[in-house]
Amino acid sequence: MRSNLTDLAKGLALAASLALLGGCATSKDELLTHGDHTMMDIWQQAADAGSGGGTGQVAGRQLLDARQSLRRPLTEVDVQAAPAEQLRYTRTAQSEIHRQFQRLPNPDLVMYVFPHLAGTDPVPVPGYTTVFPLYQRIQYAMPGERTEDY
Template identity: 40%
Template sequence: MRYLNGLLIVTLLLSGCSTNQEAVLPQPDTSVKQVWNEKMGQGQSPTDLPAGAGSPTRALDAKALARKQSDYARDSYRETQQLFKRLPNPDIVLYVLPHRAGQLPVPGYTTVFPLYERVHYEM
């Protein structure tokens, strides 16, 4: 009898915690796409573009663009090149993953650590 009373109490408590999904998360009258179109496009169709948005002003040359951007591109070889020649001391190249410093994002970067404590440079 005691077991039956305990089971009845647990069942009543658990059924009291159950709710209907519609009561907790009712279905909205509008979809996310409709809200987006209303707020961002002022009711316009998402395919409507501002005047001149679809046509470039000049033709793009992929090779010239790649040459122009190669001076600004980051790579680990350029970042770890040494300006002054070192005497043999193995380097440990470390890549620091992108992270945050407080609220500010810090991009990923590479750095070099010498294996030995002291670094000697050529004269």
């Protein structure tokens, strides 16, 4: 019985190695045929086919012309106002934390502990009041979540 199992294992190993060697026998040129077209040619053909013919290039040119007409040079007033305008949008660590991740309210809970006996040898403990936060950790709101009272 043991010889049958070892023969089977050897046969499986031989079959696996032949399959691996057979996969390496294929050449790249047979597997991936290539013609005279470049990737740019294929891209242009796909763009033209998607837009209904040769109008893809015309539409692209019209889009570029429209964008160019909207562009204008900066005036001196724009150059002077740029630092103040950019400062409003500049992110700092402090503004990120305080604006985006606001702390959620963590109310204090007041608890009164009545007088009791504690421990293995019952020791009297007088009544007392203690204060602890509702949440164990500080909780933060996700950006855009409502943090004001409902």
